[in-house]
Amino acid sequence: xxxxxxxxxxxxxxxxxxxxxxxxxxxxxxxxxxxxxxxxxxxxxxxxxxxxxxxxxxxxxxxxxxxxxxxxxxxxxxxxxxxxxxxxxxxxxxxxxxxxxxxxxxxxxxxxxxxxxxxxxxxxxxxxxxxxxxxxxxxxxxxxxxxxxxxxxxxxxxxxxxxxxxxxxxxxxxxxxxxxxxxxxxxxxxxxxxxxxxxxxxx
Amino acid sequence: xxxxxxxxxxxxxxxxxxxxxxxxxxxxxxxxxxxxxxxxxxxxxxxxxxxxxxxxxxxxxxxxxxxxxxxxxxxxxxxxxxxxxxxxxxxxxxxxxxxxxxxxxxxxxxxxxxxxxxxxxxxxxxxxxxxxxxxxxxxxxxxxxxxxxxxxxxxxxxxxxxxxxxxxxxxxxxxxxxxxxxxxxxxxxxxxxxxxxxxxxxxxxxxxxxxxxxxxxxxxxxxxxxxxxxxxxxxxxxxxxxxxxxxxxxxxxxxxxxxxxxxxxxxxxxxxxxxxxxxxxxxxxxxxxxxxxxxxxxxxxxxxxxxxxxxxxxxxxxxxxxxxxxxxxxxxxxxxxxxxxxxxxxxxxxxxxxxxxxxxxxxxxxxxxxxxxxxxxxxxxxxxxxxxxxxxxxxxxxxxxxxxxxxxxxxxxxxxxxxxxxxxxxxxxxxxxxxxxxxxxxxxxxxxxxxxxxxxxxxxxxxxxxxxxxxxx
Numbered sequence: 172x173x174x175x176x177x178x179x180x181x182x183x184x185x186x187x188x189x190x191x192x193x194x195x196x197x198x199x200x201x202x203x204x205x206x207x208x209x210x211x212x213x214x215x216x217x218x219x220x221x222x223x224x225x226x227x228x229x230x231x232x233x234x235x236x237x238x239x240x241x242x243x244x245x246x247x248x249x250x251x252x253x254x255x256x257x258x259x260x261x262x263x264x265x266x267x268x269x270x271x272x273x274x275x276x277x278x279x280x281x282x283x284x285x286x287x288x289x290x291x292x293x294x295x296x297x298x299x300x301x302x303x304x305x306x307x308x309x310x311x312x313x314x315x316x317x318x319x320x321x322x323x324x325x326x327x328x329x330x331x332x333x334x335x336x337x338x339x340x341x342x343x344x345x346x347x348x349x350x351x352x353x354x355x356x357x358x359x360x361x362x363x364x365x366x367x368x369x370x371x372x373x374x
Numbered sequence: 375x376x377x378x379x380x381x382x383x384x385x386x387x388x389x390x391x392x393x394x395x396x397x398x399x400x401x402x403x404x405x406x407x408x409x410x411x412x413x414x415x416x417x418x419x420x421x422x423x424x425x426x427x428x429x430x431x432x433x434x435x436x437x438x439x440x441x442x443x444x445x446x447x448x449x450x451x452x453x454x455x456x457x458x459x460x461x462x463x464x465x466x467x468x469x470x471x472x473x474x475x476x477x478x479x480x481x482x483x484x485x486x487x488x489x490x491x492x493x494x495x496x497x498x499x500x501x502x503x504x505x506x507x508x509x510x511x512x513x514x515x516x517x518x519x520x521x522x523x524x525x526x527x528x529x530x531x532x533x534x535x536x537x538x539x540x541x542x543x544x545x546x547x548x549x550x551x552x553x554x555x556x557x558x559x560x561x562x563x564x565x566x567x568x569x570x571x572x573x574x575x576x577x578x579x580x581x582x583x584x585x586x587x588x589x590x591x592x593x594x595x596x597x598x599x600x601x602x603x604x605x606x607x608x609x610x611x612x613x614x615x616x617x618x619x620x621x622x623x624x625x626x627x628x629x630x631x632x633x634x635x636x637x638x639x640x641x642x643x644x645x646x647x648x649x650x651x652x653x654x655x656x657x658x659x660x661x662x663x664x665x666x667x668x669x670x671x672x673x674x675x676x677x678x679x680x681x682x683x684x685x686x687x688x689x690x691x692x693x694x695x696x697x698x699x700x701x702x703x704x705x706x707x708x709x710x711x712x713x714x715x716x717x718x719x720x721x722x723x724x725x726x727x728x729x730x731x732x733x734x735x736x737x738x739x740x741x742x743x744x745x746x747x748x749x750x751x752x753x754x755x756x757x758x759x760x761x762x763x764x765x766x767x768x769x770x771x772x773x774x775x776x777x778x779x780x781x782x783x784x785x786x787x788x789x790x791x792x793x794x795x796x797x798x799x800x801x802x803x804x805x806x807x808x809x810x811x812x813x814x815x816x817x818x819x820x821x822x823x824x825x826x827x828x829x830x831x832x833x834x835x836x837x838x839x840x841x842x843x844x845x846x847x
Contacts, residue, residue, distance in 0.1 A: 231845025259781035263759035264772035297725025
């Protein structure tokens with residue numbers, strides 16, 4: 172029965188939200204390395220082949236600490252990591268101390284008008300396991316392109332932006348916003364957004 | 375060894391004919407000063423009209439008013455001989471173009487790869503015909519014998535040294551390609567063939583005909599080794615395309631560019647090499663030219679990738695004046711090691727390998743845009759890291775130090791915040807006396823009013839005038 176199979180696969184892909192019923196939690200996400208955060212997310216981790224948006228009140232609130240375990244693990248497995256137009260110098264001793272294999276971490280400097288292009292190229296290429304980007308200007312259409320690129324390149328995409336964009340809709344599969352008490356899920360594909368916040372153990 | 379000799383009786387003429395739309399029309403190569411123009415070579419239809427090489431131009435035009443003439447270029451002959459040597463190199467690793475108007479190549483070593491002689495011969499003839507060169511081919515155990523036989527009869531082949539000797543003995547001296555004019559002179563002395571020549575006393579032959587004749591005979595018969603100058607494929611690539619019209623748009627340059635890149639990659643695969651650096655030269659009217667430099671981080675030879683990288687660079691170059699010709703120059707053609715790809719690679723099939731993606735990024739963002747980072751041993755925070763360009767550099771492990779921030783500011787900036795909270799510190803840093811960049815600072819980990827975790831320093835011993843140097847992000 173192909174029709175049923177298609178419906179099943181749609182539900183399994185969790186692109187549909189089955190209203191009124193909690194989705195059977197599957198664990199096909201990419202583990203974040205933070206057990207409490209994994210528990211919060213419907214896929215038990217970062218959505219694969221998708222864009223995750225981190226909304227920040229300011230730089231240096233622990234956004235990299237949130238990503239480090241995942242980046243370190245992907246790098247250890249031989250995946251290529253790319254940073255697109257980072258706002259400061261990634262400080263080699265600290266990244267190494269966080270467990271990142273600096274041999275596979277590539278920093279890509281790009282002017283604001285080229286940053287989105289470079290971001291999309293890296294996501295789409297299939298050459299990278301994870302791409303983290305700080306584009307200055309990105310509208311909904313640009314995010315849509317990035318989301319599609321992450322899907323076709325089978326890549327984990329992380330976009331870090333100012334919190335003021337939280338009010339605008341976004342095609343990202345997962346949106347986390349840093350509030351005073353930690354990270355709040357603003358949107359997640361595959362289920363209603365959990366109300367609890369996630370506060371990682373600070374250093 | 376067995377040698378094939380390809381004699382090219384009308385090399386200069388063929389070189390002209392192959393670029394003409396109608397090679398059948400009467401055509402002659404002309405040479406000599408303006409008052410004394412003579413025909414250097416004529417094609418078949420001109421010969422039918424009664425024209426012969428050496429004829430005066432005025433006479434030729436009287437006989438055949440429709441005759442087209444092209445200036446004879448002696449250098450072109452040598453150039454095309456080299457071109458054919460490069461072509462022959464595909465069939466044999468020992469190719470020589472040391473004698474004008476012919477190519478010799480060793481073929482026995484190619485038998486196992488390409489099949490027996492008749493098959494190789496057919497293949498050579500077919501390719502030469504496609505290239506548009508009139509030719510005569512012969513094979514013999516010595517290169518000089520092959521050359522003599524090719525001059526005598528097209529398609530002659532002999533592989534047995536004794537049979538070759540018998541055949542050579544009957545060759546008239548005038549047609550034995552002897553050094554200088556000795557063939558003519560011997561003929562006039564009544565010496566008819568090589569057998570008679572070989573029976574003459576060697577000493578008097580040497581006295582009369584110079585030192586060259588006897589070694590030539592020995593090499594011809596295979597009694598002495600023949601050290602040929604072998605062709606070596608060029609170690610650089612230089613190709614030029616004349617556009618024939620003035621081009622001002624990038625798009626119109628892409629087609630010739632694709633052809634140049636294709637030629638380059640063919641050359642690379644023949645050499646089993648790659649290219650890391652090359653120049654695309656756009657030639658304008660007058661002497662002006664624009665160079666588009668392409669530098670890759672690793673040697674490559676993938677046509678699609680090289681085309682894309684070059685295209686990206688070309689499109690970012692402004693064209694100041696119309697382009698009339700394009701030239702591609704690659705001086706260094708280093709060895710090429712294809713990236714090993716795992717048979718059980720889990721990545722998607724259309725996935726682009728990282729080196730190619732990197733070159734695409736560099737082509738658009740600039741050569742310095744993509745790099746890696748590595749820690750260094752320097753205790754001064756701003757020097758405790760370095761950029762790593764390219765693939766090879768080893769990345770060391772940083773010495774153990776108190777926690778360092780993941781973001782470093784390119785330059786410390788004043789940090790003003792009324793509600794700073796000291797989380798930890800100070801860490802006294804006193805260093806750099808040895809190179810004059812003395813640093814004496816106390817580093818603290820601070821929390822700002824917005825919840826950021828900052829890494830800032832003050833002058834040693836002070837608790838004021840915070841300078842922000844990094845963020846614990």
